[in-house]
Each structure stands twice: as structure tokens, then as C-alpha cells.
Amino acid sequence: MIEEVETKDAIKTQEYFVNMGPQHPSTHGVLRLMLELDGEIIKKVTPHIGYIHRSIEKMSEKDSYRQIVHLTDRMDYLSNHMNNEAVCLLVENALEVEVSDRVKVIRTIMSELTRLSSHQLWWGVMGMDLGALTTFLYAFRDREMINDIFEETCGARLTVNYNVPGGVMFDIHPNFQQRVKDFIKSFKTKLPEYDDLLSNNVIFRQRTEGVGILSKEDAISYGVTGPTGRASGFSNDTRKHKPYSAYDRVEFKEILMDKGDTFSRYKARILEMWESVSIIEQLIDNIPEGDIQEPSVKQVIKLPKGEFYQSVETARGELGVYVVSDGQKSPYRLKFRSPGFSNLFVLDHMVRGYKIADLVAMMSTIDLVIPDIDR
Amino acid sequence: MKEPLDLTPLTQSIHDYLLSYLSPFWTTTVEWVIIGVLLIAFVALSVMGLVYIERKVAAFFQLRLGPNRVGKWGLLQTLADFLKLLMKEHITSKNADKFLFNLAPFIIVIASFLAIGAIPFALGLQAMDINIGLFYITAASSIGVLGILIGGWAGNNKYSLIGALRSGAQVVSYEISAVLSLLTIVVLSGSLQLSTIIESQSDGWWIFKGHLPVFIAFIMFLIAGTAETNRGPFDLAEAESELTAGFHTEYSGIKFAMFFLAEYVNLFIIAAVGATVFLGGWMPFHIGNWAAFNEVMNYIPPVIWFFFKVGFVIGLIMWFKWTFPRLRIDQLLVLEWKYLLPINLVNLIVVAFIAMMGWYF
């Protein structure tokens, strides 16, 4: 398929293909990108997915609703709480059950902690993709504190499975509030370091500013959500537009940028971390009393017949869960609208005409988690 | 007055001793063999040390402990890694140009060995002190890029070809800046011979004597030298996150180890040249004609001074590498041709003016 193309100066150059992945340091998993290159300039990118497909949607069709929740941990493993929450909220809405305020607030704090830990990991990996290897370890240092909080309260660090339909699995640990406050205090001093190390660094700015511009119209038409879409000015924050849990009672800004380049996407996430910190600060001191488990949700859950949809804002964008129920213990059909999937396929549109090094930077700012795309 | 420890009598006595038993022909041959063995042993040891130091330094920058399992404080880790690399399989990719593929590591190693011969380790401890020493080192190390180019091409891998092309463009252009920044000291000291350059710093190192322009030249040399050795933030030829391993993607086992070795030898050479030219090499820290102070400083042997300064420069280069993100290829060339080169040229003219007017200490 290699063809000779004539450039404007009539020098014959040859385009060539490079397979980036499935095993490649910067594809963040087993993603395969087929690059069509002219020198170092990228002509076309074709993402090939399916290397870690585990058929979570099909498995859900035989699992009970409680079991589905634990599968969602393994989709976007960096937004584990939000994924759990999405399914739990869907079940609660379908059963028309209202969980207690305590559960709502705990869920919100946990979600924001998850968002912070996801963005921290993204920041470290972004630095590493651009060659600043030290950022990775600094990000993990801060992430460690959040993981400890999860481990103490939920019993696991990554696949927490803390939310259950009708509440949360355990009450929060007695140390929880103190630990979160300690974390917030230390993280507020560490976040400016992130700026010193990367955001203000001249090399980093040169690498990211004005690179990989995604216009607002394109973001909307490709369905790019999350910080990636908001950096292009596309207001899509589910927490604002369709508030769930305790998001309607906290003050926070939806981060909107207008440039849509790689640096805006980077900056949007950094600012989002500040917002998450502020949300946690507002909630952590006044967690209301109440049941952690709604008693009306039975052990065996049967959803009424019909179609249900619930969306939450994960660290990557809008995660939608769509369930068709035929009244049985497990759904007739379940479909996840995962943010990573939509965000990945805008890559080809963004990257044409840029260099390989820019592709890596752009891929970083889209913040791909491959299990989220493949499911 | 205590003079710096001179090793010339030692080498001279070895020479005389050999000459008393052997013919001049065999004396020279035996001396060459001794020097060769010493250099190889030094390179092997220093590279192992450097790799260990690099890993430890990186670990401390990154809040880790670094190697700590093999031997005390992990001191034998690099030896273990080297043995592992020795025993690994040699894999040559299909359709590779086998001759060039096997040749490339040797070219790059030989180039660095050629250069290291002219470096003065201490007073009287220099394999060859030719009258154009500085020029010779830059000339010899300029061959090394051929190893990268050939190695990247012969592996028959697109990643390594891209890496090789990047590296070619990078090294060829940054060589200009490195040489121009070294020329400032050549202008000031009036010689290309390394021993003369060091001798001219007996009343203070050039970086202190030469005011701001020499300091600028030192910074320029550090940048250009880092780029020439393909180290971060200029490691585009390897660019782990873009090209997996760049020009040595297809290499395995001991051939990969040779690229690794050459990278660290080059780092040592760059640091040694920088230390010799700007920081006085083995010359102890002297202040003008303050005899008492200079005498105290002379009690520290020159070898220690030399390695202390080289260590300082290497530390700076490592600090860059573990802090900064990598540049893109076009930005790399912009940096060279739009910033380093003009500044270097202007700087050279300023230094020439200073030298002409005698405005240095």
C-alpha cells in the first residue's frame, strides 16, 4: 500500500507505516496505533483496539446487579469509584430509592479523591511521555496518600468496589476525616510544585502550546467529553448539568478553556485538581449522620421492565450506563458509553500534520486508559 | 613552596626501567599495551561507577532508594547487569545488514576510546599530550555519530532509522556550538594543547578569571555537550516514549552494552573536557598570587581535584536530565541555530576583545 506522493517541490518522498504498539511505552496499555508517516510528519493515525477486550458488557448480562458493580472497577481502573457509582445510581433510580445524605456525601468525597488520584497519575505519566521522568514518582508520592485512604476505608487500593446499590459497603473508617484533611493540607503545598516542574517549564510550554488544536465544534461532533472537551470550550460537566449525589450542594467551577490545544487540556486538569480539592474541603467537615445502607434494597435486585440510563462524570469524561431490563435478576442488555472510547477516536483528527513527538503529547492529554476503551 | 603532586617522575621511571631491559621498539610497544590496558580498565570501571551513580542520583531525585540489593548499597548492581548483558542472546533482526549491524557498536566505542586518550587525568598522567589536544578530542568524538547512524540503519527497523536521523541532525549541529564555546578558552589561553590550557589556570580557573563571557561559554558548552552525548533533555535519538529505544532498538546483549558503554564514556569525556577547559582540570583551586592559600590547596593531589570537578560537571548534567522534559526535533534545531550559535559567536567576539585588551585577571 506504500505509494509515492509528490510534494509541492516535486521531490518524491515515500510515506511509510509504523506500528506504534501494542507494546509501546507511551500507549499506556495495549493500544495499537497505525501511523502513516511522511518523515516525522504524521499523515494519518488508525487506532486498533481489542487487545484487552474482556467482554464486560456481555458478562453483565448473566451477572446480578451487585456483581456488575465490581466489574466496573476493571474498566477505567483510575476512576473506579465513579464507575461503581454510575451503576449504583442507575439501580437506585430504577428502583426509585433515595439513599441517605451520608451516603451521598461519602460518595462525592470518594469520587473527588478518585478524580484527584487519576489526575495525579495522569500528570506523572504526561511528564514521562514528554521525557521528564521525575514527575512520575512525585505524582505517585501524592497518589499514595489517597490510596492509603481508600485502603483504610474500602479495603482495597485500586479495585475498591466500595459502592453497592443502595449505599456503600462499609461506614467510613474513624481515621478517614483526619487522613483526608492531612492529604488536602499536604497536597495544597505539592500542587504548586507541579506547576514549577512542568506547567511553567519553557520546554514543556513549547512542546504543548498551539499543538493539537481541537475546536469546540469538533469536540462536540466527536463527543469528546471530560477535561479534554472542556479545554475546547465544550461545557459538558455532568456534575453541573445533571447533578447527582452531593454535587448540587457544593460550590465548584466548571473549568472551561477556549484554545483547545494540548496545553489547555493540560491546564484544565491541573485546575480541575484545585476544584476537586475545594469540593472535598467543603464536604469533609460536615458529613451528615444517616444509614450507610438503604434497607429497602434487597439482597437480590430485580429492576423493573424498561430502559434506564445514568451518566456520571469520571476523570476522563462522561460515563454513561444504559440498561435494558426485562425484569430479571440481570439486565437484558447493558451498554457503557465510556469516555475514553470517544476521546481516542478524535486523535486522528487532531494529530494530522504534527510530528511523532506531538502525537505522544496529545495522547497523554487525552488521558487514555485502554481497559476503558476496550472493556 | 609545595608544588602539586607531579606524576611525571613515576612515568619516566617506568619508561627508563623498560628501556634498560628492552629495545626502544619493544619499549614503545610495551608502553602502548600498558596504556591501552589501563585505559580499558579505567573505562570499564568508570562506566560501571557512572551507571551506578546515575541510578542512585536519579533515585534520589525521584525520592527512591535506587539499587540496594546486590552488594552493599547495591554497589555490585551494575556488575550484575553487565554479566547479564554478556550472557544474553545476540538477536539480529531479519534482513538486517549484518556487517554494518555488528560494526556500529565498535565504531561508537572506538570513537570514544580515541578521545579519552588525550584527556589529562593529573599532572603527568596523560596518554598523549599533542599540541592540538582540544581539537583532537572534538575531532575524534565527532566520528561517534557514524556508529549511531549506521546502527540505526542496519537494524532494519523504522524506529531506529528515525532515531538515527534525529541523532545525525542533532550531533552535527551541536558540535558547532560545543567547539565555539571551547574556542573562547583557546582564545584566552592562546593554545590548543591541554597541558598549556591547564597551566594557564594556575592563578585561577578560567570560569572565575574570564568574567561573564566565559561563564556563558561554560553554560553553552554544558548544553551542547549534553546534546552531543544524546542525554536528556536532548535524548531524541532514544526518546523512550516515542521511539521505544531509538537507534539501538534492535540491539541486544553485549552489543547493546557497547552502546551503553559509549554513552557513558562520552558523558565522562564531555565532563572531563568541560572540567579541564573551564575549571582547570587537575589544577588545584588557586587565587591569584596568594601563595599561602595556593600552597594549602596544593596538598590535595591533582587526581582528586580532577575527579572532583568531573563529578561536579556530571552532577550538573544529571540534574538537567532528571528535571526537564524532552525537546522536539524542530525545537532542538531552533535552539541550536537561533539561540546557541548566535550567542556563541557574539560571545567569542567579546572574549577575543577581552583577550586582546588583557581585561582578564
Added chain:
Amino acid sequence: MERLIFYILALTIILFSVMTVTSRNILRAAIYLLFVLLATAGIYFLLNYNFLAAVQLTVYSGGVVVLIVFAVLLTAKIDHKLEPVNKVKSALTALLAIIGLGAILWAVFGYNFTGNGMAEGAYDVKAIGSSLLSYGQYGYVLPFEVISILLLAAMVGAIMIAKRYKND
């Protein structure tokens, strides 16, 4: 000792020169050329012309060969081989080469070489520099300036060619 080294270097030069012209693979030819140039630099070192040797290393080995290799990398494929030349052509070339060699040998042996009275030994850079820029006897300021203008012209030309891309 020096004689031994000279023979080794001379042999290297002859061997790799032949390999350079006979190699079918253009990149290998370039590498053989590198060895020829390195050995030539070695001969300069042997003669104590250190400056010239270093120039040889920088300009030819580090510059010209790198450029050739660079150009080959950009154009050739890895299995790209030069076509063998037909017999008539190679015979003709061999004949021409032998005639050329004869002419050179005749000239070399026919000329009566005399010493120019300069001291044998290392020429330092200072002497080379001042003779490059002197306009007296054995001064090279005119060729120096002419070459400078040539290089300037080449540089201006390169900038003009590079600039044309921007206007499009």
C-alpha cells in the same frame, strides 16, 4: 616501529579503497571510505602533522562521511544494491585507472624532490594561523578570503533555498 605502522596504514588504505569502489551496497561503500579517511588521518599523525590529521578527522570523517551516510539513509532502502557494471565499461575504467596511476608515478619519480629547509617536527597552530592570514611570502590570505566568499555564497544560497518553503 614507525615503518611498521606506516605499512599497516598503507595496507588499510589500499584495501579499503578497493573495497569502496567494488562494494555493491552504497552504505557499506561509505563506511569503507570512512576507514580510508581514518587511515589517512593516521598517516598524518605519523608524520606529526597533528593539525592536519585532526582536520582530516573532523572534516572528512566527521563531516563528509556523515553527510554521505545521512543522504544514503534518507534515500536508500536496506536491500538496495547497486547494479553490477558491464564488462566493457569495467575494462575501460581499469584501463583509465592504470593510465592515471602510470601518469602519477611518472610524475612522482620524475620530479626531483628537495627539502625546503623547514624544520621537521610538529607545526603548531599559531604558525598555521599566521601563515593563513599573512600576505607575505608563503602567505595564504588570498585563497583564504576567496574560500570565505565561496562559503558565504553557499550559505546565502542555502538560506534562500530554505526560505522558499515559508512563502508558500
Added chain:
Amino acid sequence: MNAITSYFKDIFHAIKTLLTGMRVTGYYFSHARKEIITQQYPENRDTLKMFDRFRGIVTLTHDENNEHACTGCSACEIACPNGTIEIISDREEDPETGKKKKIIDKFIYHYSMCTLCNLCIISCPTDAIKMDPSFEYATFDRKDLTMILNKPGSKIRKDVK
């Protein structure tokens, strides 16, 4: 003129930002002794304490009389998403009442399939099983990961209904 000033401004700005970054890494380098965060795992086994809720492995708790609380109701078997738990039960005549009663013969636990989701624990009506925070279960043989949780000779506790 403007271009020249901006040229130098760029250079100084660049140097400033680079030095800021180097200050951060330099700080951590010079304070490495205090700031190092990695732990040396096998050496710190004695001091390493996992959190109480940490989910390491499912255990069936036995008291000092070698009695457990599992009635063999297999609620955990149903709750498990991966088929990790297999309960082989038997019927035994109760010597007091004379009724047939379900008792467990083998409580088989396939650790290699367990995702440690905790669903079995919360579904257990008698709190017979719980999560243990121990975690060093790597083996060379996959067979070792299939465990029988009820100890040999163990009985169900009297008060468990």
C-alpha cells in the same frame, strides 16, 4: 528593536523557568534522606501492618473449639461473581432434635479466581467468613491456590441458626 528585546526576554524567561524546575528537584535531592517514600518490602515485614479492612484472602473463622459458623447455606456461592466458592454440603441427623440438618463437608475456595470484591462477606447471614489482611500467597503451583477453608474435624457452632 522589539524583536531583539523579546529575543533576550525569551532567553531570560526560559532560564528562569528551567531554574525553578531545577530548584524543586534539587530540593528533593538534597533532602533525599528525609523525603524518600519507597519502602523496602521484605525487610520491613515485622513493622508492616496492613489496614484492618484490607482484603487479602477469604477465611472461614474457627474458634478455639475448632468450630465455625457456616451453615452451608451457599449464599456466598451465589453472591460470588466468579464462581470462586464451592460448598459441598452433607446432611446429618441432629442428635438432639432428630431432624436432618445441612452441614458443610468441604468449603472449597479457588483463590486464583477470586477478585476480592467482598460480596461473599456481606452476603453471609451468619458472619462465618471474613477477609483477612494477609497477602503473601504466591506459589509455584496453581493447585496450591485451591484451598479448603474448613479445618478438618471442625463442626458448626451450636448457637448458629
